[in-house]
Amino acid sequence: MQIGRTxxxxxxxVTAVVLALIYLPLGVVFLNSIxxxxxxxxxxxxxxxxxxxxxxxxxxxxxxxxTSVMVAIAASSIALVLGTLAAMALSRYRFFGKESINLxxxxxIALPGIVTGIALNNAFRTMxxxxxxVWTLIIAHATFCIVTVYNNAFAxxxxxxxxxxxxxxxxxxxLFTTFRLVTxxxxxxxxLAGGLLAFALxxxxxxxxxxxxxxxxxxxxxxxxxxxxxxxxxxxxAVIAVILAVLSVVPLAIAQRLTAKxxxxxxx
Amino acid sequence: MTTxxxxxxxxxxxxxxxxxxxxxxxxxxxLVYIVALAALLVTAFWTVDTLTGQVQVxxxxxxxxxxxxxxxxxxxxxxxLGIALLxxxxxxxxxxxxxxxxxxxxxxxxxxxxxxxxxxPLWASYLVKVYSWRALxxxxxxxxxxxxxxxxxxxxxxIPAVVMTLSYLWLPFVIMPIYAGFDRVPDxxxxxxxxxxxxxxxxxxxxxxPMIWPAIIAGSIxxxxxxxxxxxxxxxxxxxxxxxxxxxxxxVGAANNLPLAAAISxxxxxxxxxxxxxxxxxGALRSL
Numbered sequence: 001m002q003i004g005r006t007x008x009x010x011x012x013x014v015t016a017v018v019l020a021l022i023y024l025p026l027g028v029v030f031l032n033s034i035x036x037x038x039x040x041x042x043x044x045x046x047x048x049x050x051x052x053x054x055x056x057x058x059x060x061x062x063x064x065x066x067t068s069v070m071v072a073i074a075a076s077s078i079a080l081v082l083g084t085l086a087a088m089a090l091s092r093y094r095f096f097g098k099e100s101i102n103l104x105x106x107x108x109i110a111l112p113g114i115v116t117g118i119a120l121n122n123a124f125r126t127m128x129x130x131x132x133x134v135w136t137l138i139i140a141h142a143t144f145c146i147v148t149v150y151n152n153a154f155a156x157x158x159x160x161x162x163x164x165x166x167x168x169x170x171x172x173x174x175l176f177t178t179f180r181l182v183t184x185x186x187x188x189x190x191x192l193a194g195g196l197l198a199f200a201l202x203x204x205x206x207x208x209x210x211x212x213x214x215x216x217x218x219x220x221x222x223x224x225x226x227x228x229x230x231x232x233x234x235x236x237x238a239v240i241a242v243i244l245a246v247l248s249v250v251p252l253a254i255a256q257r258l259t260a261k262x263x264x265x266x267x268x
Numbered sequence: 269m270t271t272x273x274x275x276x277x278x279x280x281x282x283x284x285x286x287x288x289x290x291x292x293x294x295x296x297x298x299l300v301y302i303v304a305l306a307a308l309l310v311t312a313f314w315t316v317d318t319l320t321g322q323v324q325v326x327x328x329x330x331x332x333x334x335x336x337x338x339x340x341x342x343x344x345x346x347x348x349l350g351i352a353l354l355x356x357x358x359x360x361x362x363x364x365x366x367x368x369x370x371x372x373x374x375x376x377x378x379x380x381x382x383x384x385x386x387x388x389p390l391w392a393s394y395l396v397k398v399y400s401w402r403a404l405x406x407x408x409x410x411x412x413x414x415x416x417x418x419x420x421x422x423x424x425x426x427i428p429a430v431v432m433t434l435s436y437l438w439l440p441f442v443i444m445p446i447y448a449g450f451d452r453v454p455d456x457x458x459x460x461x462x463x464x465x466x467x468x469x470x471x472x473x474x475x476x477x478p479m480i481w482p483a484i485i486a487g488s489i490x491x492x493x494x495x496x497x498x499x500x501x502x503x504x505x506x507x508x509x510x511x512x513x514x515x516x517x518x519x520v521g522a523a524n525n526l527p528l529a530a531a532i533s534x535x536x537x538x539x540x541x542x543x544x545x546x547x548x549x550x551g552a553l554r555s556l
Contacts (some may be wrong), residue, residue, distance in 0.1 A: 003372070003373060003468065004468065007468065008373050011368060011369040011373060012369060012373065013363050014366065014369070015365070015366045015369045015382070016364055018366050019385055019386075021436075022385075022386070022436075022439065022440075023389070023391055024404070024410075025397055025398075025400035025401055025436065026305070026389060026392055026400070028398075028400045028403055028404060029392070029396055029397075029400045032400075032403070033487050042403075042408060042410045042412075043413070049499060060439055060441055073316070076307050078296075081292070082292055082293040082297075083293075085289045085290070085293050086289070086290065086293040088289050089281060089286055089289035089290045089293075091280060093285070093286045093289075099339075099548070100545075101290070101294065103296065103299055103544065103548075104294070104297050104298075104301075106544070107297075107301070107507060108301055110534070110535050110540055110544060111305075111493065111494050111497070111536070111537060111540055112493065112494075112496055112497020112498075112512075112513060113497050114497050114499060114513050114516050114517060114533070114542070115305075115308070115497065115516070115533045115536060115537060116301075117532070118308060118516070118526070118529060118533070119301075119304040119305045119308040119312075120272050120300070120301075120525065122303035122304065122307060122308055123300075123307055124305065125310075125433070126323075127303075127304075127307055137299060141298050142296075143296070143297065143301050146293065146297070161528060168519070169279070174271070174272055174275030174276065174310045175275045175277065175278065175279055175285070176274075176275050177275070193273075200390060200391055203329070203391070204390070204394050206394060206395060206500065207497070207499075207500065208419075210430065211520075220393075221393065221394070221395055221534070224393060224395045224396060225375060225395055225500075228395060228396070228399050230282060234399075237399075238396065240393075240396075241393045241396035241502050242392075242393060243394050244391050244393060245388055245389065245391055247390035247391075248386055248387075248388050248390075248391030248392075249384055251304050252384045252391075253381075253384055253389050256383055256384060257380070257505065
């Protein structure tokens with residue numbers, strides 16, 4: 001399609017403005033992390049690095065960060081296994097009820113977090129009769145993370161087709177060998193992208209977390225919620241947010257590069 | 269080798285393979301999620317002992333009837349639905365041109381940068397972003413500071429603030445599937461359309477739109493359902509605004525009335541299921 005010069009410029013300008021708007025609130029957070037004012041009044045009265053020092057020594061924040069990373073890794077690992085299995089089943093086999101299973105996988109993310117949260121809270125405490133803990137939290141997170149892995153894996157499996165797998169089986173490789181040597185290498189980067197998304201989803205989740213974490217379990221979002229409105233802690237929260245946003249660029253860049261490369265190879 | 273023997277046994281048995289693949293995900297989602305959800309729905313028909321605050325297994329339709337007929341619930345449902353639809357519309361209208369630029373105009377190098385630039389804010393903590401909007405919108409915040417010279421002012425905390433904040437929060441979730449949708453439209457198709465004499469607008473409507481429609485719907489599911497259940501952002505920037513999520517939250521927490529909370533949550537569940545049923549045929553569920 002011939003895209004006119006004007007169209008290009010207009011769309012480029014729109015994109016630039018939208019990106020600026022996306023980063024404006026983040027810029028405010030950054031200023032808050034170096035402002036001498038504890039509240040977010042504008043313009044900032046002065047600048048200081050005090051909050052950065054306090055944040056790096058904040059035991060509560062670091063401990064919460066550790067908990068969040070642990071929960072996110074556990075939840076996305078479970079989601080990786082279950083999502084891959086489901087994607088293999090739905091992309092490689094014909095059977096009755098495919099639509100329902102697709103809906104079943106999507107539902108935990110499509111229904112409001114508060115519904116998922118109170119449903120699981122009620123089930124854990126009154127039906128199963130267990131105390132809320134870090135395990136109930138991981139189970140809850142894994143449940144709504146499955147969909148991100150599933151969708152990435154399913155799309156890749158559909159795009160790559162079954163020819164290579166059939167060739168492998170014809171040449172005498174068993175099911176497991178075929179999966180290990182043919183299917184999995186193809187799927188790897190899609191799984192990485194899905195797993196990363198699952199990690200991010202779990203890492204930042206607050207609503208389901210509120211209802212399924214045990215009393216002693218404080219994830220980073222829970223810690224932020226507890227400290228955000230305390231005047232002396234609000235700038236420390238801002239520091240943590242800035243660090244996370246900056247650090248996130250590294251895994252995103254890696255995943256982006258890998259998936260782009262693989263997707264090209266597959267579509268060729 | 270045992271794996272070899274297992275492989276040899278199940279290789280011709282497709283049903284067995286399928287059962288092996290599906291049993292774990294189905295057991296997990298069925299046992300953990302569907303059972304919990306069903307139990308919650310059943311709770312909507314139970315009562316709470318007014319003295320002890322304990323949930324009692326005493327069947328009643330009072331909660332559901334109250335939710336269906338009470339004026340409060342009708343008002344809040346319409347308000348929530350209106351906000352969710354408006355947020356979805358705003359996000360789609362912003363996301364489509366941005367995603368188109370990213371997928372079809374930007375150079376590959378710029379495209380990588382843009383994808384990361386759109387995704388990175390997702391990691392900067394939902395709560396911190398809401399808090400930042402609270403600061404932006406405050407009486408001595410940036411919006412006030414920028415708008416005052418032009419005779420405007422910050423909208424303050426209320427429904428407009430909720431719409432702005434939610435649109436902001438979900439925008440990356442809407443841009444990404446639509447970007448992926450545009451990315452899947454092969455350039456040669458656009459060239460073919462142009463060679464056959466179609467102008468840019470015609471190509472967009474007749475060729476591109478049908479192809480990216482599922483992606484747009486997929487993005488809309490995110491914005492719509494995330495808005496429909498939100499209560500935290502509404503509590504922080506919404507002033508006294510109440511959405512369905514806030515009503516559910518109050519009844520679980522302060523009011524300690526799980527049956528009524530369960531009855532209220534039937535409303536967003538029903539709305540989402542209707543929405544999913546309506547868009548199912550577009551294949552959008554696979555583009556999430």
